[in-house]
Amino acid sequence: MSQRVVYFNGNIVPEHQARVSIFDSALMFGDMAFEMTRTFNGVAFRLRDHLERLFGSLRLLEIECGLTIEEMEQVTLKTLEANKPTEVAEMDWQIMHNVSRGPLGLYKSAVPNEMRPTISINCWPLITHMGSFAPNYESGVKLIIPTQQAIPAHLVDPKAKTRSRMHYQMAQLQAARNGQGSWPVLLDPDGYLAEGTGWNIFLVSDGELLTPEPRNILQGVSRKVTIELARDAGINVKEINLGRYEALQADEIFCTATTYSLVHASTFEGQTIGDGNSGPVFQQLMRMWKKLATVDFVQQAEMYSDGLTAWEDAQN
Ligand SMILES: Cc1ncc(COP(=O)(O)O)c(C=O)c1O
Incomplete structure (x- = not known):
């Protein structure tokens, strides 16, 4: 199976390559907004509602992320599709959006090319969360x-x-x-x-x-x-x-x-x-x-619970 990928500041990259600067305002102040969406039967549930709340949060925080809500939706779905082949077809996903203000201006000499909001979208198989x-x-x-x-x-x-x-x-x-x-x-x-x-x-x-x-x-x-x-x-x-x-x-x-x-x-x-x-x-x-x-998510969670140890073993 191929490896999971994330959307990170405009690119789809392997999960382990997405690295946030220690000078990021998120680390300094918790200065960021986020969202968590899930899929049911592989389809992101109420994604628009989540993105509207994300953009509402960003507006309150005065963070201009540089993407429209439509663009955010597109890259979200693209990231999800890119991750699906890494798991069995029945796997559902949690989709996490993280948007921070980016590195603090004080440290711009250390990270001159990263002086913009830090945006990531990651997809994680729901087996760990729902299995437990x-x-x-x-x-x-x-x-x-x-x-x-x-x-x-x-x-x-x-x-x-x-x-x-x-x-x-x-x-x-x-x-x-x-x-x-x-x-x-x-x-x-x-x-x-x-x-x-x-x-x-x-x-x-x-x-x-x-x-x-x-x-x-x-x-x-x-x-x-x-x-x-x-x-x-x-x-x-x-x-x-x-x-x-x-x-x-x-x-x-x-x-x-x-x-x-x-x-x-x-x-x-x-x-x-x-x-x-x-x-x-x-x-x-x-x-x-x-x-x-469109899915019995209680039964699904029990199935995840049964398969969790084997799934975790297979990750190592
Ligand atoms: C503080 C808080 N309240 C409520 C919720 C439930 O929100 P939702 O139904 O959109 O997941 C969340 C979700 O993370 C939360 O963090």
């Missing part, structure tokens, strides 16, 4: 509230997907101290649920679907899809302020994100949600998600 995630679909995840809070929009707007993510990392460390596999839900400074470190949260209460209003959160593409599907199913959806109290009364809680789409929570702050298993609204949305994706 697979057991969560069955067990659900345990949610806890860490002491680390979300950063509110008037400080650094979380609607932009940036690499300034130390607060998420701190929340993860705090959650890890709470027991293996706990996922942190950050509160905003008003004490309302904001989001997880890479996912959005939904509650189901009396048949209604509730999710934090889109103020202090990254507005996930999977969140948007979930809202659309719920409305298609005639479920009432509310984007409102939700606290710890509301979460503890909820009949169901679940999380959404690009790679796994949706996963139910079994506990919240140590208390079992429902009977700990996924509830009827989640199950209905899961069925709709799979239909939309």
Whole structure:
């Protein structure tokens, strides 16, 4: 099989040849935007939505990347196609866009030819991410509230997907101290649920679907899809302020994100949600998600899990 390639500043190059300068503003300040898209059956899912969010993030950061959204889309699809022959045809992919401001002006004498935004697009087989995630679909995840809070929009707007993510990392460390596999839900400074470190949260209460209003959160593409599907199913959806109290009364809680789409929570702050298993609204949305994706991504994750060790061995 041929080797994976990445788009790097205008060229498609072997993955190991793409090197970012140590003087890059991304390394100095986390000064960059990124995106993560996935494929279902080899087709990039909601790529336009992801690219629109990427360009929205870049606009907020005042980074002019030099590509139009159409050009970014074209090179994304080209990079994906160039990588497909490196894996079996059934493999799905995560597609990562990283765009930084480029090296700081102070160091231009060290990297005179690199004084422009640093753009990379890499494609990685989903077997590693989803293979290790697979057991969560069955067990659900345990949610806890860490002491680390979300950063509110008037400080650094979380609607932009940036690499300034130390607060998420701190929340993860705090959650890890709470027991293996706990996922942190950050509160905003008003004490309302904001989001997880890479996912959005939904509650189901009396048949209604509730999710934090889109103020202090990254507005996930999977969140948007979930809202659309719920409305298609005639479920009432509310984007409102939700606290710890509301979460503890909820009949169901679940999380959404690009790679796994949706996963139910079994506990919240140590208390079992429902009977700990996924509830009827989640199950209905899961069925709709799979239909939309054209692939049973839960079964796929289990298959990845079974094949992961062999895949990793084959990489060495
Ligand atoms: C902080 C945060 N919230 C929510 C999400 C979910 O967004 P999406 O559904 O677009 O993956 C992400 C995804 O990485 C994230 O980083």
